[in-house]
Amino acid sequence: MLSGIRILDLSRVLAGPLCTMILADLGADVIKVERPGVGDETRGWGPPFDPEGRSAYFLSINRNKCSVAADLRDPADRDLVLGLMAEADVVVENFLPGALDRVGLGPEAMLALHPRLVWCSISGFGPGSLRPGYDFVVQAEQGWMAITGDPDGAPMKAGVALADVVTGKDAAIAVLAALVERSRTGAGRRVEVSLAASATAALINAAQNALVGGGDARRWGNAHPNLVPYQLFRARDRDIVVAVGNDGQWQALLDVLGVPALREASLRTNAGRLAARERVVEALARALRERPAAEWTTRLDAAGVPSGVVRSVREVLDDAGGVGASAVTGIAPSVPGTVRLPPPALDEHGASIRAHGWRHFAMWQEP
Numbered sequence: 001m002l003s004g005i006r007i008l009d010l011s012r013v014l015a016g017p018l019c020t021m022i023l024a025d026l027g028a029d030v031i032k033v034e035r036p037g038v039g040d041e042t043r044g045w046g047p048p049f050d051p052e053g054r055s056a057y058f059l060s061i062n063r064n065k066c067s068v069a070a071d072l073r074d075p076a077d078r079d080l081v082l083g084l085m086a087e088a089d090v091v092v093e094n095f096l097p098g099a100l101d102r103v104g105l106g107p108e109a110m111l112a113l114h115p116r117l118v119w120c121s122i123s124g125f126g127p128g129s130l131r132p133g134y135d136f137v138v139q140a141e142q143g144w145m146a147i148t149g150d151p152d153g154a155p156m157k158a159g160v161a162l163a164d165v166v167t168g169k170d171a172a173i174a175v176l177a178a179l180v181e182r183s184r185t186g187a188g189r190r191v192e193v194s195l196a197a198s199a200t201a202a203l204i205n206a207a208q209n210a211l212v213g214g215g216d217a218r219r220w221g222n223a224h225p226n227l228v229p230y231q232l233f234r235a236r237d238r239d240i241v242v243a244v245g246n247d248g249q250w251q252a253l254l255d256v257l258g259v260p261a262l263r264e265a266s267l268r269t270n271a272g273r274l275a276a277r278e279r280v281v282e283a284l285a286r287a288l289r290e291r292p293a294a295e296w297t298t299r300l301d302a303a304g305v306p307s308g309v310v311r312s313v314r315e316v317l318d319d320a321g322g323v324g325a326s327a328v329t330g331i332a333p334s335v336p337g338t339v340r341l342p343p344p345a346l347d348e349h350g351a352s353i354r355a356h357g358w359r360h361f362a363m364w365q366e367p
Contacts, residue, residue, distance in 0.1 A: 001336070002028040005179070006358055008084050009033065009065065010093035010100075012040040014135070014161055015195065016122050017061040018168030020092050023175065024064035025337030029361040031084060031353060032062065032344065036069040039346040050328065052345060061168075062343040063329045066360065069347035072103045080354060085110060085117070087358050090175055094122040096130055107190055117188040118178040120171055126194045133195045135161035142199035143217070147206050150221045167198040223281075228273040229253070232310070233285055235293035239310040242284070242300070246270075252303040256296075257287045 005028040009020040017032075017040065024030040034040055040062070046055035070077035082105070085091060091110070093100065100106050107119045124133020139145050139157045149156030174191040182188050200207070206217040209225060217225070222232035222241070230243050244250050247269055254262055262283055266272045273280050288296060293309045300307040317325045325331055329339045352360045 002026040006088045007090045008088040014164040015167040016092050016094045019171035021061050022172040025333040030065040032065045032067045033070050059343045060330045064341045066349035067344035068350040068353040090118045092120045119190040120175050121192045123194045125196045135164045138163040138195040138199050147217045149219050151219050163195050163199040166202050167195045170198045228277050233288045238293045240293045243306040249305050253305045256299050256303050259283050259287050
């Protein structure tokens with residue numbers, strides 16, 4: 001869908017590279033500019049490393065890109081980047097404020113020179129902040145850890161760098177919107193996203209609960225602040241989640257489990273179940289322990305009650321199969337895109353890009 005769109009990727013680590021990988025999965029041509037010798041620092045974030053020496057972390061967010069190594073302080077390399085920028089549709093970068101200005105590649109100057117360019121800046125804490133953006137710090141400061149973990153336990157971060165992931169997706173959305181605007185007006189623009197802003201917006205109902213209720217959000221473990229039952233249970237053999245989102249599903253759950261004590265009128269609405277949370281959860285927990293998880297999920301699926309077993313990452317990957325998960329290109333695209341190129345070695349395409357610029361992609365696609 002983005003065939004012919006040229007993305008110059010000056011970003012590194014996670015949010016920026018994820019943004020450009022999403023655009024690349026959708027068909028855009030992406031040139032990743034990396035520091036000579038070391039490249040994107042995630043190249044060293046291992047083990048594990050693949051047989052080519054690339055870290056699993058780097059592999060997970062850099063497919064469908066071509067790599068060129070360039071020192072932005074070197075005049076020749078700077079001219080190379082300027083030439084690529086002149087023919088690019090989009091630039092994505094996550095430099096600290098002023099860093100690109102010091103090498104003559106500042107966004108305002110480049111947008112003045114190339115008014116059709118879409119420039120996406122990704123920061124940790126918003127325009128002007130000199131604080132480096134690291135997911136763990138953002139999860140702590142933007143309220144995520146305060147609402148994650150056991151109610152009586154310590155604050156907990158998510159198991160993946162989810163603030164970075166959300167920001168990368170927000171950046172891709174912003175770039176696509178700017179490209180749509182350019183198609184109408186002929187003018188590019190600068191769009192700015194930050195980990196802090198994306199993380200705050202992602203608080204969704206936790207934030208709205210605090211705004212409406214007047215109190216503060218807290219940790220609920222594997223339960224839900226607004227819905228009952230909507231949490232983790234233990235079946236006979238393994239953990240299972242049951243996620244009742246409406247009163248019809250509640251009645252269907254009772255039909256499957258057969259718990260007469262929970263059929264009283266006061267529990268027919270979610271508000272009633274919320275008020276009786278402990279009693280409802282205790283009765284359901286007793287019933288669910290009686291049978292294996294797979295039997296429950298089969299019966300609950302047939303009844304239209306959302307449920308699922310807690311699977312390991314390995315189980316998920318094994319289920320994805322050969323086309324859905326690759327040791328080199330990672331999980332299949334979440335958007336309707338394709339995998340065309342494996343993640344590049346550092347400067348793998350440098351000679352061709354230096355010789356041919358964006359024409360490199362046309363030459364690669366020619367039979």
